[in-house]
Amino acid sequence: xxxxxxxxxxxxxxxxxxxxxxxxxxxxxxxxxxxxxxxxxxxxxxxxxxxxxxxxxxxxxxxxxxxxxxxxxxxxxxxxxxxxxxxxxxxxxxxxxxxxxxxxxxxxxxxxxxxxxxxxxxxxxxxxxxxxxxxxxxxxxxxxxxxxxxxxxxxxxxxxxxxxxxxxxxxxxxxxxxxxxxxxx
Amino acid sequence: xxxxxxxxxxxxxxxxxxxxxxxxxxxxxxxxxxxxxxxxxxxxxxxxxxxxxxxxxxxxxxxxxxxxxxxxxxxxxxxxxxxxxxxxxxxxxxxxxxxxxxxxxxxxxxxxxxxxxxxxxxxxxxxxxxxxxxxxxxxxxxxxxxxxxxxxxxxxxxxxxxxxxxxxxxxxxxxxxxxxxxxxxxxxxxxxxxxxxxxxxxxxxxxxxxxxxxxxxxxxxxxxxxxxxxxxxxxxxxxxxxxxxxxxxxxxxxxxxxxxxxxxxxxxxxxxxxxxxxx
Ligand SMILES: C[S@@+](CC[C@H](N)C(=O)[O-])C[C@H]1O[C@@H](n2cnc3c(N)ncnc32)[C@H](O)[C@@H]1O
Numbered sequence: 206x207x208x209x210x211x212x213x214x215x216x217x218x219x220x221x222x223x224x225x226x227x228x229x230x231x232x233x234x235x236x237x238x239x240x241x242x243x244x245x246x247x248x249x250x251x252x253x254x255x256x257x258x259x260x261x262x263x264x265x266x267x268x269x270x271x272x273x274x275x276x277x278x279x280x281x282x283x284x285x286x287x288x289x290x291x292x293x294x295x296x297x298x299x300x301x302x303x304x305x306x307x308x309x310x311x312x313x314x315x316x317x318x319x320x321x322x323x324x325x326x327x328x329x330x331x332x333x334x335x336x337x338x339x340x341x342x343x344x345x346x347x348x349x350x351x352x353x354x355x356x357x358x359x360x361x362x363x364x365x366x367x368x369x370x371x372x373x374x375x376x377x378x379x380x381x382x383x384x385x386x387x388x389x390x
Numbered sequence: 391x392x393x394x395x396x397x398x399x400x401x402x403x404x405x406x407x408x409x410x411x412x413x414x415x416x417x418x419x420x421x422x423x424x425x426x427x428x429x430x431x432x433x434x435x436x437x438x439x440x441x442x443x444x445x446x447x448x449x450x451x452x453x454x455x456x457x458x459x460x461x462x463x464x465x466x467x468x469x470x471x472x473x474x475x476x477x478x479x480x481x482x483x484x485x486x487x488x489x490x491x492x493x494x495x496x497x498x499x500x501x502x503x504x505x506x507x508x509x510x511x512x513x514x515x516x517x518x519x520x521x522x523x524x525x526x527x528x529x530x531x532x533x534x535x536x537x538x539x540x541x542x543x544x545x546x547x548x549x550x551x552x553x554x555x556x557x558x559x560x561x562x563x564x565x566x567x568x569x570x571x572x573x574x575x576x577x578x579x580x581x582x583x584x585x586x587x588x589x590x591x592x593x594x595x596x597x598x599x600x601x602x603x604x605x606x607x608x609x610x611x612x613x614x615x616x617x618x619x620x621x622x623x624x625x626x627x628x629x630x631x632x633x634x635x636x637x638x639x640x641x642x643x644x645x646x647x648x649x650x651x652x653x654x655x656x657x658x659x660x661x662x663x664x665x666x667x668x669x
Contacts, residue, residue: 267650268619281648287419296648297420298616299459315419 207323207349207389209272209288210235211316213309213336214329215242217359219254221329221379226259226277228383233261235325235389237277240286240312242305242331252279266294280307287315305335313339322347325389327382329353331363341371351375351382393425397436401425404440409450411524412599413457415625424457431456455525459620462496465503465548466615467647472557473663474504478642479511482610488517489609493598493633494617495521498532498591499545503552504613505587506571510553510564520605522596529593535583539574542581598629603636610638615646623653630655637668 214222222239229237243251255277256263263277264270272278272292280286285307287295295315302308309328313336316324326343328336330353344350350373355361357378367373377385393401398421402413413421429439443450465471482488488508492501501521508514523529546568556562568574573582594604598617612633618626630651633643643659643666645651651659651666659666 265648267648268646269623269652284648287423289417289419295417295419296619297423297459298461298619298646299420299424300461311423 207235207325208320209238209316209323210325210327210386210389211238211240211313211343212327212329213240213313213331213339213363214353215331215333215360215363216244218329218331218353221353223255223258224379225383225386226255226261226263228387229260230387231260231275233275233386233389236272236274237261238272238286238288238312238316239263239277239279240307240309240336241280242307242309242333242335243282251282255279266296268294268296270294280312285311287311288319289315290319292319303333303335305333309336310339314342317342317346317348320348324348325351327351327353328364328367330358330360332360333362334366336363337366337370340367340373344371344373349374351377351385353382354378393422393429393436398422398425400440401436404443405450405454408444409447409454410600411454411597415599415622415628417620417622420459420620421457424459428453428456455527458525459616460496460525460528462499462616463548464499464542464545465552466500466545468548468551470615470644470647470664471503471507471548471552473665474644475507475511475552476558477662478611478644478665479508479513481640481642482516483511483513485516485610488513488611489607490517490519490611490613491605491609491636492519492521492591493596493612493614495523495528495532495593496525497528497537498535498593499537499542500613500615501532501591502535502571502583502587505590506549506553509571510566518607519591520607520609521591521593522604524595524597526595529595532591533588533593535572535588537581539576539579539581598632599625602632608636608638609641611642611644612637613644615644616649618645618649626651627653627655634658634668639668641668642666643668 252265261275265281266278284296289295326340328340340350352364352367352373354376355364405411495501508517553566554564
């Protein structure tokens with residue numbers, strides 16, 4: 206019933222993302238879109254590090270790549286990642302938004318416009334407010350919204366900002382997020 | 391400000407009818423987003439924007455400059471420059487001339503990066519550099535070769551990675567001083583390219599949508615990086631045709647790190663790393 210999962214977070218949520226990806230079966234029926242802030246000068250190696258333990262292939266997509274189920278698409282360093290109608294990735298090098306490129310808001314808003322009520326949006330731990338507006342759009346357009354339990358987050362700014370702006374559907378621990386994703390058939 | 395598909399179509403038609411620019415084959419998502427940004431920055435709605443475009447050529451020209459994305463960096467994506475250094479440029483070292491076209495050069499950082507690399511490889515004098523863009527403001531900035539120091543400070547790292555280090559041999563380190571190529575003035579917050587660099591390239595205004603090859607030359611190397619992400623599939627194919635027919639056999643086309651040739655033109659090139667070599 207869902208068509209895609211989109212996850213936003215920052216460099217600090219690396220371990221949580223690794224755990225989530227590790228828990229997904231190779232037959233996971235949806236694409237997973239990852240819009241994550243990176244440390245300033247660490248631009249490469251991220252996708253390799255995430256791939257090692259992931260249950261599904263992780264790629265940094267090319268512009269106009271067709272989005273396929275059972276794969277994770279990591280927004281490339283220094284690009285915004287948009288989702289286009291027709292299930293395609295669109296990249297852009299326009300200026301950072303709220304000091305962020307990729308901008309989680311832009312990825313979430315465009316994904317919400319394409320997948321509407323068939324989208325699951327998840328916000329993890331992060332150090333700025335990017336993502337809060339995007340998650341609100343997911344909710345407004347009928348998608349399911351999940352925020353990582355702030356008690357579990359090293360940095361709560363992103364999750365708390367999201368919860369302030371949106372009445373999110375679930376506040377989940379990492380384990381609960383994993384359980385939820387594994388239950389998607 | 392939310393721009394609908396219909397709004398976008400009206401906007402594109404207005405530009406088409408009242409200016410010489412045609413954005414029909416630009417990629418939807420990013421164009422829409424740029425229009426939304428223009429509306430927010432100028433506190434206008436779509437109708438207001440279109441009326442102003444109809445009323446003033448100058449205004450329309452300004453808007454075109456605002457909706458194109460001009461971000462660029464010195465030695466953006468060091469991996470690409472390593473590829474140029476180790477596998478692409480050496481192919482041309484016995485040529486009499488090396489003709490290079492930067493299509494969509496923006497404010498010129500890519501062009502200066504190329505000239506610095508060529509100079510380090512002792513290929514500078516053989517090279518002829520052509521650089522084009524749709525936006526005359528960025529071309530003016532490119533000709534001037536002066537950038538904000540603070541904004542570009544991070545990119546000096548890229549210079550170090552490409553020019554000072556050898557990725558194939560980390561023991562090797564060439565301490566090339568920055569002032570061989572540019573002056574840094576921290577008080578004035580400027581990086582200024584040296585004259586022998588600024589006077590070399592030929593900069594011209596050029597529209598990839600409708601202009602052909604402006605230069606009476608074919609090319610050994612064409613760089614068109616982070617430009618075609620803003621184009622749709624059709625326009626991309628037209629541009630690949632233009633590039634293919636203006637490359638020498640064995641000439642190379644270099645796209646951005648996350649751009650590929652998707653359609654029929656892919657078979658007319660061989661790949662060396664991310665570079666496309668004309669068969
Ligand atoms: C993101 S910049 C890329 C700069 C540089 N190549 C780089 O990768 O760092 C894109 C440039 O493409 C130019 N551009 C957009 N549409 C164009 C067109 N139809 N013809 C020529 N240039 C165009 C824009 O004005 C802008 O300067």
